[in-house]
Amino acid sequence: MSFISAGVEYGLHCLLYLAGTTAGASVRDLSEMQGVPVDYAAKLFTRLAKAGIVESKEGVRGGFVLARPAAEITVQDVVDAIDGAKRVFDCREVRAQCALFDGEPPAWATRGTCSIHAVMEAAERAMRAELQKHSLADLAARVFSKAPASYKHQVINWFTDRATNRRSDRL
Amino acid sequence: MSFISAGVEYGLHCLLYLAGTTAGASVRDLSEMQGVPVDYAAKLFTRLAKAGIVESKEGVRGGFVLARPAAEITVQDVVDAIDGAKRVFDCREVRAQCALFDGEPPAWATRGTCSIHAVMEAAERAMRAELQKHSLADLAARVFSKAPASYKHQVINWFTDRATNRRSDRL
DNA sequence: GGAAATCTACTCGGATACCGCGTGTCCGAGTTATGGTGG
DNA sequence: CCACCATAACTCGGACACGCGGTATCCGAGTAGATTTCC
Numbered sequence: 001m002s003f004i005s006a007g008v009e010y011g012l013h014c015l016l017y018l019a020g021t022t023a024g025a026s027v028r029d030l031s032e033m034q035g036v037p038v039d040y041a042a043k044l045f046t047r048l049a050k051a052g053i054v055e056s057k058e059g060v061r062g063g064f065v066l067a068r069p070a071a072e073i074t075v076q077d078v079v080d081a082i083d084g085a086k087r088v089f090d091c092r093e094v095r096a097q098c099a100l101f102d103g104e105p106p107a108w109a110t111r112g113t114c115s116i117h118a119v120m121e122a123a124e125r126a127m128r129a130e131l132q133k134h135s136l137a138d139l140a141a142r143v144f145s146k147a148p149a150s151y152k153h154q155v156i157n158w159f160t161d162r163a164t165n166r167r168s169d170r171l
Numbered sequence: 172m173s174f175i176s177a178g179v180e181y182g183l184h185c186l187l188y189l190a191g192t193t194a195g196a197s198v199r200d201l202s203e204m205q206g207v208p209v210d211y212a213a214k215l216f217t218r219l220a221k222a223g224i225v226e227s228k229e230g231v232r233g234g235f236v237l238a239r240p241a242a243e244i245t246v247q248d249v250v251d252a253i254d255g256a257k258r259v260f261d262c263r264e265v266r267a268q269c270a271l272f273d274g275e276p277p278a279w280a281t282r283g284t285c286s287i288h289a290v291m292e293a294a295e296r297a298m299r300a301e302l303q304k305h306s307l308a309d310l311a312a313r314v315f316s317k318a319p320a321s322y323k324h325q326v327i328n329w330f331t332d333r334a335t336n337r338r339s340d341r342l
Numbered sequence: 343g344g345a346a347a348t349c350t351a352c353t354c355g356g357a358t359a360c361c362g363c364g365t366g367t368c369c370g371a372g373t374t375a376t377g378g379t380g381g
Numbered sequence: 382c383c384a385c386c387a388t389a390a391c392t393c394g395g396a397c398a399c400g401c402g403g404t405a406t407c408c409g410a411g412t413a414g415a416t417t418t419c420c
């Protein structure tokens with residue numbers, strides 16, 4: 001089990017394509033486009049909505065849209081929204097358990113943050129800083145720069161087809 | 172569950188005290204000093220030994236000693252030894268699942284590393300770099316600088332008492 | 343033709359099941375110093 | 382006094398139980414647009 005969950009990966013991939021189409025899309029279309037479990041993605045998007053990254057529109061022809069420009073959404077934002085502000089390390093205050101203290105640690109032993117904890121927090125800050133450097137717009141640009149020019153049009157067509165032909169499928 | 176396990180925390184605390192006493196110590200003494208589960212700590216130390224961080228001496232009066240100076244052991248070394256080279260993120264190659272590919276992704280889609288994966292790897296490198304900055308010697312110095320001067324002597328006495336009085340306890 | 347009822351395609355949120363992994367414990371096997379015993 | 386043996390104190394490694402949380406699925410409720418029905 002990795003620190004950054006599969007949920008974040010799914011969310012990011014969906015958001016990337018949401019950033020591509022300015023029109024917005026439903027969770028089903030997004031997740032089926034990525035080959036990602038639909039129900040799971042739906043749950044992820046409600047978290048993204050609560051975090052103010054996307055906005056939802058209910059009812060038929062509803063769906064999700066980015067709440068702000070893709071350039072203003074960082075990878076760290078998405079991680080926080082989906083995984084919650086998960087900590088790299090949770091300190092168990094071992095320093096207070098020293099046998100010499102006999103259950104009653106003196107003040108100097110528990111003052112401030114544990115030295116080991118401090119190192120871990122520094123590492124976490126370094127990681128978050130790196131994740132904050134990358135925006136959805138950067139990522140989307142890099143993804144689509146790898147693909148041939150026709151790809152982006154195919155994607156857009158696929159989404160619009162799905163949106164318009166939905167009803168006629170059933171009848 | 173945090174990314175850096177409790178095992179690492181336990182291991183680091185024990186190693187800190189092992190760095191303090193040049194004589195080496197048994198797992199039991201180390202773990203009881205820290206109020207850490209003994210059997211669990213034993214398991215951790217075998218991993219530390221395999222990674223070449225400590226050396227073991229079997230038999231009665233055996234125990235563990237640092238395999239090299241504390242200044243040459245980084246926090247990252249300990250993390251790798253105990254948690255294994257755990258990855259922050261494991262890419263599921265979602266990019267190959269795009270519905271447009273219909274199960275057979277073209278070469279351009281899977282070439283190189285996934286863009287999202289690349290960002291995560293950069294973040295991981297940043298974190299590891301930070302953990303590599305700190306050595307056991309640094310940490311030990313910081314810990315003992317917080318404590319009164321008498322503390323270090325009490326620790327050493329406690330260890331030597333345990334080592335010498337072990338046999339006489341039973342008789 | 344327009345208003346009301348119905349239907350459909352969404353979002354939203356909770357309940358639940360599964361499963362891997364971290365945590366912790368236990369136990370047996372191997373190893374070495376120490377203390378005791380017999381020649 | 383010395384060789385031998387038993388024992389204690391370790392390490393080493395595997396097996397196993399437990400519980401938490403990530404992953405995934407299902408379902409009911411609410412909402413809004415489109416369609417149909419009815420006057």
